[in-house]
Amino acid sequence: MPYAIGIDVGGTNIKYGIVDAGGEILHEGLRATARVLDELKAIITELGEVAALKGLSVEGIGIGVPALMDGEVVTGCGANLPEIEGLALGSMLQRYARLPVVIDNDASLMGLAELRFGAAKGLTDVVFLTVGTGVGGALVVNGGLYSGYRGRGGELGHIRVAFPGRPCGCGASGCLEAHASVKALSRDYADAGGNAGSDGRLIFSRYLAGEDAAVVAMHHHFAYLGSGIASLINIFSPQKVIIGGGITEAGGDYIGPIRQEALRLAMKETAAQTLIEPALLGNKAGFLGAAALVFGEVF
Numbered sequence: 163m164p165y166a167i168g169i170d171v172g173g174t175n176i177k178y179g180i181v182d183a184g185g186e187i188l189h190e191g192l193r194a195t196a197r198v199l200d201e202l203k204a205i206i207t208e209l210g211e212v213a214a215l216k217g218l219s220v221e222g223i224g225i226g227v228p229a230l231m232d233g234e235v236v237t238g239c240g241a242n243l244p245e246i247e248g249l250a251l252g253s254m255l256q257r258y259a260r261l262p263v264v265i266d267n268d269a270s271l272m273g274l275a276e277l278r279f280g281a282a283k284g285l286t287d288v289v290f291l292t293v294g295t296g297v298g299g300a301l302v303v304n305g306g307l308y309s310g311y312r313g314r315g316g317e318l319g320h321i322r323v324a325f326p327g328r329p330c331g332c333g334a335s336g337c338l339e340a341h342a343s344v345k346a347l348s349r350d351y352a353d354a355g356g357n358a359g360s361d362g363r364l365i366f367s368r369y370l371a372g373e374d375a376a377v378v379a380m381h382h383h384f385a386y387l388g389s390g391i392a393s394l395i396n397i398f399s400p401q402k403v404i405i406g407g408g409i410t411e412a413g414g415d416y417i418g419p420i421r422q423e424a425l426r427l428a429m430k431e432t433a434a435q436t437l438i439e440p441a442l443l444g445n446k447a448g449f450l451g452a453a454a455l456v457f458g459e460v461f
């Protein structure tokens with residue numbers, strides 16, 4: 163059985179593990195994100211030792227970063243992770259690890275994990291959305307990950323759902339991320355009279371309990387997500403739209419109201435084959451997808 167190291171570099175934490183080709187996790191860990199390069203080297207050393215102890219032969223290292231990959235170069239993460247912006251990170255780490263290193267956008271890798279091991283297994287056309295502090299996404303088109311020319315597209319969180327709408331971190335306004343992220347939800351909740359600084363799971367649990375401010379805020383959230391997903395269905399007519407992120411794991415029917423709104427707005431013809439479902443792999447999807455990248459093509 164082949165094994166790979168998967169590493170998911172986030173703004174707050176780095177999650178990592180040793181994974182086999184069937185998606186089984188043999189060892190996993192988590193470190194706070196501080197000095198990214200030092201952390202990555204320490205993780206590679208740690209996992210190399212674990213693999214040696216367990217007698218596992220590791221084929222390579224996959225890494226997910228919250229950035230776009232223009233060939234070898236990490237770009238577009240200057241605001242969150244300035245340390246790795248503009249670096250040819252793969253070849254740097256490859257020299258250190260003496261193993262092949264492959265790197266891709268973290269949201270794309272979460273999609274790849276669901277495709278290889280999770281909710282999208284066996285499918286060829288899928289839209290993934292991750293609802294967190296921001297809204298990330300990935301596309302599988304005709305059986306392959308699609309992220310535009312030179313990897314610079316696939317920014318599903320920045321389709322516009324309102325005009326002029328709220329200012330967005332990308333410099334535009336009215337983006338799905340500006341209206342339907344958990345950050346936007348917290349703001350809507352505070353504006354409706356709820357406690358400032360409440361997280362998504364808490365707001366959702368209060369919505370389920372019928373609290374007024376939470377009901378107002380969640381209705382906004384569902385409406386904007388449903389609207390964005392309807393546009394994505396009209397363009398891609400996917401077999402599934404898969405929604406992940408911490409808030410989707412809070413229990414209760416989070417997907418139901420989004421599904422209802424998206425299917426109300428999408429064209430009947432484009433939505434005819436589309437299921438809208440929660441992701442299955444939770445916060446392990448990032449490093450599982452990074453490991454899957456090492457194992458190569460899914461089909």
Ligand SMILES: [Zn+2]
Binds near residue numbers: 319320332334
């Ligand atoms: Zn934007």
